[in-house]
Amino acid sequence: MVGPFKITPGSYTHIFVVVDKFTKWIEVKAITNIESAKAAQFINEIAHRFGVPNRIITDLGKQFTGFEFWDFCQDNLINSLWGLQTLKSWAAGYTPFFMVYSSKAILPSDVAFGAPCIQYYEEGKAETSRWVDIDNLKEHRVAALIQHACHEQ
Structure with a gap:
């Protein structure tokens, strides 16, 4: 000012x-x-x-x-x-949230309105799924790099 x-x-x-x-x-x-x-x-x-x-x-x-x-x-x-x-990137094919945390974001509206991912949540399955997501993170990042490179050409 x-x-x-x-x-x-x-x-x-x-x-x-x-x-x-x-x-x-x-x-x-x-x-x-x-x-x-x-x-x-x-x-x-x-x-x-x-x-x-x-x-x-x-x-x-x-x-x-x-x-x-x-x-x-x-x-x-x-x-x-x-x-x-939480908006999917056209160039990378993933959301920035996914690229950092290797999982889909749970939106406040999902919690407020009881989305299926909230209604059918089970702690044991979620923990196992989380480790699978972490294991696959490197593959997802490589796929995003390839897609990004294709869009740059």
Whole structure:
């Protein structure tokens, strides 16, 4: 955030500035006050246009430490991140979650609505299945690398 400036037409006194660390793309928005809700709204606009930010680095000013901003980050960005981690990759053929944990993710909606994987869960079979998944992880990763290489050509 930059400011305060002289009051401009529209009563703007500050600007929010976001810089993409990789591309150096700059987004700027003039604001009339430095409330936490305005910062959350700006990040929400960025997320809708460019996707969920990997990291948000701030100066820890009051607009970034207020409840509205933290609640927004907890409610929206973390849920979006979970969605991205459980979305099957076109290039690899697997979800990022599977590539890390070698198992299918159990979604909160699966628990809430009693999906078959929850209804028919048995601890003994789950433990055995988990070890089989771990044993097959290397094969799945090689298959993902091959599929990714095919898509790069």
